[in-house]
Amino acid sequence: MTAEPLNIRSYLEKHYPFWEHLNAQEQELLCSRSLLQSCRKGEFLYSNDDDCLGILLVLKGQLRIFIQSGDTREITLFRVGNGQVCTLSASCIIQEITFDIQIEADEDTELIVTNVSCFRSLMKQNIYVENYIYKETTEHFSDVMWAMNQILFSSFDQRLAGYLLDESIRTHSATLHTTHEQIARNLGSAREVVSRMLKYFEKEGIVSLARGTVTITDEKRLKTCTYGEKRCKCQEKNK
């Protein structure tokens, strides 16, 4: 955890559109209560038991926002990348939000954490700050609805195909370094279900599997698995 007041000011000014509506004193408060923080891939930033963390601005890397049930089943809600903000990590200052989330660094991540008491006062005294927080939260809402639709309405082969393609784009690689367990966690499914479907994809020549990796060998066919009209064999079989 390093405080670099000068850098921080320029980042806040660049990324928070309400900056221009803050008076000098409010700008000063925001800067003084914001800290640069780094976290390693796989590190947790927030859990139900901790205090309310604060508003997060990601400068580099990516955070994964998810919910977890008692039996450790996880559902990924959305991800927050470069230049994006997470407000759900400060749910204690948004009285309308009555649910808990968890945050994990997907990659080595650098971010600015602004503490909640600062945002609490700014929201109270400046409607532009309050409006910004609710606006960003509404954007998270849309992301969550997208995830929910995927989980509830897509067949599992479509979801798995979509996930593999997304990960391939995100990591700029056809080879994904991941376990079946990790994929299952991200899709809110069981390892056995993921393994079975991956083996089916492998038989069809769509992916190749090795210890700790999944390599996409036929991207075109994988794509036909994900969307409505052109359904691939795997789905027919799986219906």
Place this chain on the structure above:
Amino acid sequence: MTAEPLNIRSYLEKHYPFWEHLNAQEQELLCSRSLLQSCRKGEFLYSNDDDCLGILLVLKGQLRIFIQSGDTREITLFRVGNGQVCTLSASCIIQEITFDIQIEADEDTELIVTNVSCFRSLMKQNIYVENYIYKETTEHFSDVMWAMNQILFSSFDQRLAGYLLDESIRTHSATLHTTHEQIARNLGSAREVVSRMLKYFEKEGIVSLARGTVTITDEKRLKTCTYGEKRCKCQEKNK
């Protein structure tokens, strides 16, 4: 559809907290673009194909907000009752919202519909209106997260028990006039699954079934089905 300008003004004044931040002209605009509307139980208010409906203020009755997949499977997101507002019916003016919902009247319902172009201009010129819309939408977000948690993390017997209890409270009656098909739609499940579990509840003496009705005969035991610690037999069996 009847316009009653005088009544409408007093309702808007009472239920919209941003009213005091509107100038006389803005108040006039809001009143003139708001209409009293009645709809019968079971009537649809909105579908993906229609134009953006507007902001809804429920005066009497209740609306059910849900999403639907291609194959007509439904998921109830939340309900909006007396004095409550629905903003998702005006998603075209909230650019962060990129999903579609459907609305059905759960009961005979009276509401005020304010058209979107009115809210679009008010939001643009008055930050208090914009802030109100995002705040209400954030509240919908919380409701949706609750529904999502129920769907994803509760076992089916817990969800069914919770649903029957909720409906019994909502209708002030131990006898629910509903079909298994309707329950399945509300829980995003299949009729067969609902029928099987209801028959199990019946065998356990928790409910009694007749054509078009489900009657709760042992509310206490039904309650033990819904919550974590005290698990009823049905769940043990169903695990």
